[in-house]
Amino acid sequence: MKLHQLKYVHEVAQQGLNISAAAVALHTSQPGVSKQIQLLEEELGLQIFLRNGKRLVGITEPGQQILTLAAQVMFDMQNIKRVGDEFTRVESGTLTIATTHTQARYKLPMAVQQFIQMFPNVKLTIHQGNPSQVTAQVASGEADIGIATESIALDERLLCLPCYEWNRCLVMPQGHDLMNERTITLEKISAYPLITYDFAFTGSTLVSKVFHDAGVEPNIVLTAIDADVIKTYVNLGLGVGLIANMAYDEKRDQPLHSVDCSHLFPNSTTYLGFRKDAFLRGYMLSFMQLLSPQVNQKSIEEALKGSS
Amino acid sequence: MKLHQLKYVHEVAQQGLNISAAAVALHTSQPGVSKQIQLLEEELGLQIFLRNGKRLVGITEPGQQILTLAAQVMFDMQNIKRVGDEFTRVESGTLTIATTHTQARYKLPMAVQQFIQMFPNVKLTIHQGNPSQVTAQVASGEADIGIATESIALDERLLCLPCYEWNRCLVMPQGHDLMNERTITLEKISAYPLITYDFAFTGSTLVSKVFHDAGVEPNIVLTAIDADVIKTYVNLGLGVGLIANMAYDEKRDQPLHSVDCSHLFPNSTTYLGFRKDAFLRGYMLSFMQLLSPQVNQKSIEEALKGSS
DNA sequence: CCATATTACGGCATGCGTAACGATC
DNA sequence: GATCGTTACGCATGCCGTAATATGG
Numbered sequence: 073m074k075l076h077q078l079k080y081v082h083e084v085a086q087q088g089l090n091i092s093a094a095a096v097a098l099h100t101s102q103p104g105v106s107k108q109i110q111l112l113e114e115e116l117g118l119q120i121f122l123r124n125g126k127r128l129v130g131i132t133e134p135g136q137q138i139l140t141l142a143a144q145v146m147f148d149m150q151n152i153k154r155v156g157d158e159f160t161r162v163e164s165g166t167l168t169i170a171t172t173h174t175q176a177r178y179k180l181p182m183a184v185q186q187f188i189q190m191f192p193n194v195k196l197t198i199h200q201g202n203p204s205q206v207t208a209q210v211a212s213g214e215a216d217i218g219i220a221t222e223s224i225a226l227d228e229r230l231l232c233l234p235c236y237e238w239n240r241c242l243v244m245p246q247g248h249d250l251m252n253e254r255t256i257t258l259e260k261i262s263a264y265p266l267i268t269y270d271f272a273f274t275g276s277t278l279v280s281k282v283f284h285d286a287g288v289e290p291n292i293v294l295t296a297i298d299a300d301v302i303k304t305y306v307n308l309g310l311g312v313g314l315i316a317n318m319a320y321d322e323k324r325d326q327p328l329h330s331v332d333c334s335h336l337f338p339n340s341t342t343y344l345g346f347r348k349d350a351f352l353r354g355y356m357l358s359f360m361q362l363l364s365p366q367v368n369q370k371s372i373e374e375a376l377k378g379s380s
Numbered sequence: 381m382k383l384h385q386l387k388y389v390h391e392v393a394q395q396g397l398n399i400s401a402a403a404v405a406l407h408t409s410q411p412g413v414s415k416q417i418q419l420l421e422e423e424l425g426l427q428i429f430l431r432n433g434k435r436l437v438g439i440t441e442p443g444q445q446i447l448t449l450a451a452q453v454m455f456d457m458q459n460i461k462r463v464g465d466e467f468t469r470v471e472s473g474t475l476t477i478a479t480t481h482t483q484a485r486y487k488l489p490m491a492v493q494q495f496i497q498m499f500p501n502v503k504l505t506i507h508q509g510n511p512s513q514v515t516a517q518v519a520s521g522e523a524d525i526g527i528a529t530e531s532i533a534l535d536e537r538l539l540c541l542p543c544y545e546w547n548r549c550l551v552m553p554q555g556h557d558l559m560n561e562r563t564i565t566l567e568k569i570s571a572y573p574l575i576t577y578d579f580a581f582t583g584s585t586l587v588s589k590v591f592h593d594a595g596v597e598p599n600i601v602l603t604a605i606d607a608d609v610i611k612t613y614v615n616l617g618l619g620v621g622l623i624a625n626m627a628y629d630e631k632r633d634q635p636l637h638s639v640d641c642s643h644l645f646p647n648s649t650t651y652l653g654f655r656k657d658a659f660l661r662g663y664m665l666s667f668m669q670l671l672s673p674q675v676n677q678k679s680i681e682e683a684l685k686g687s688s
Numbered sequence: 689c690c691a692t693a694t695t696a697c698g699g700c701a702t703g704c705g706t707a708a709c710g711a712t713c
Numbered sequence: 714g715a716t717c718g719t720t721a722c723g724c725a726t727g728c729c730g731t732a733a734t735a736t737g738g
Contacts, residue, residue: 144456
């Protein structure tokens with residue numbers, strides 16, 4: 073059993089059961105990939121892929137197990153390489169962050185700016201997605217660190233540290249009726265067309281729960297993936313927007329007015345998560361510290377021990 | 381980076397930093413091992429082993445990390461092999477149990493007997509040790525399943541399922557004063573010389589805690605590794621024995637008399653533990669079921685999800 | 689001086705790439 | 714007929730083992 077073979081099998085699965093595509097991705101020849109997979113299957117005495125004649129059409133059940141284990145092996149190999157890089161004092165490498173739009177747009181820029189100054193030789197990549205995509209990317213090793221709210225903390229493969237808390241605010245055009253209200257309530261909100269995050273997105277399920285528990289049905293006319301889009305439509309007069317409070321800036325969003333809603337909803341916590349079995353490069357720790365100053369080597373070790 | 385290289389490095393560390401011994405264990409030549417380790421070190425750009433001239437004298441810090449990761453890789457490779465064996469319906473293989481004397485002597489025999497009837501082609505090995513050794517063996521992959529009391533459930537790498545509960549009893553020679561007591565108390569016990577398990581052993585720390593909390597100082601004259609030894613010395617009249625109640629059998633231990641102590645100590649739970657990331661062969665599950673009927677594929681999957 | 693690690697070198701297995709073939713859609 | 718997977722074959726790489734060398738206890 074060779075490492076290549078695991079790599080090949082993994083890549084073929086990634087490429088939608090296409091050996092040719094996998095061969096290209098692996099910078100090698102199709103026959104080589106084909107052969108090695110056959111050899112592996114022969115050695116293990118089972119089929120990894122289901123074939124219809126000469127076409128790969130599926131993955132067998134043991135094949136699924138093997139793919140999972142192969143991914144684990146490759147992740148560990150990556151870890152070993154990282155140990156190498158880390159201890160040779162090579163302050164270069166790659167940092168891949170997976171996060172949601174809100175974080176990427178309103179919370180990360182400061183940390184990112186500081187980071188690229190501290191580590192000019194580290195290539196930084198930001199993957200954007202919804203919270204479950206973020207979680208999946210970190211769990212699979214595609215991303216090193218994930219930053220998202222709530223749901224990311226549920227995955228057992230990840231170690232998650234609380235980063236900061238936030239709440240929501242309403243945004244509305246200047247002169248809107250709600251500006252005159254002394255205290256905003258859910259009922260008052262429900263009287264107007266509402267624009268907020270897509271329901272699959274973080275916090276919104278919590279928001280919908282709050283409305284539901286109060287027996288109030290909000291009048292949602294539009295949902296969007298990010299606050300910028302929401303604000304745009306609020307500007308067009310389509311309704312009031314319910315967004316994360318960090319997404320509103322008085323100066324930048326001047327034509328809009330905002331009203332805090334912290335009294336209506338519980339705080340949400342944004343977590344920073346990474347795989348428990350990942351080897352963390354020094355610069356990865358540094359990035360985490362930029363985001364959440366209380367994070368350090370010790371706190372992570374303690375969290376790792378305390379988990380499970 | 382090759383799998384051999386990781387294997388070699390691992391074996392050299394296992395053999396006490398002796399390349400020659402590692403080469404023998406690996407059925408290969410010394411120069412080969414030496415060379416491959418050098419190549420790996422070169423590729424990673426760091427020293428794994430500390431050398432004094434040509435002698436290996438220690439492991440560097442990155443080396444330590446790499447050894448851990450190498451062990452993980454090898455464990456995963458073993459898992460893959462197991463998937464192969466499992467799905468080719470080869471009902472043969474190896475099952476290594478790590479457990480304490482008490483379990484091996486009084487609880488396992490029935491399960492073992494049934495097991496070898498069900499799976500005559502599976503080679504069964506029992507490793508005996510104290511609870512922390514049991515835990516370590518399972519965690520390192522040397523043993524597939526560990527059976528021990530209390531402390532094994534604390535290791536996060538392992539998934540532990542409760543197996544059964546037990547308590548303790550006093551054993552004494554016929555005609556001993558304590559036989560006439562209607563109710564045994566800690567104070568009455570402390571009036572006589574006591575023989576029990578070594579304090580490093582399971583439950584005994586709990587026992588000592590019970591005595592301590594009650595403010596009673598037992599008069600321990602001898603500690604032993606297993607109940608058979610304890611009973612032997614009780615027979616010789618050296619004192620009364622405090623042992624697991626399953627270690628006393630009225631017929632077999634005829635010259636001795638026993639008194640139940642369940643009212644004095646809380647129940648102890650024996651757990652069955654295995655690595656969370658281990659691929660479990662069918663016969664491993666079967667063995668667990670023999671020991672603890674409520675265990676099955678589903679209960680394990682649920683436990684895995686519920687952990688951490 | 690013995691045990692042990694490294695260097696040198698030749699044979700052999702194995703993986704890779706090109707080319708040809710076969711099958712599926 | 715185009716795409717894709719498998720088979721065939723020759724070449725190059727790299728690993729292994731033996732022998733020789735160097736070094737530490």
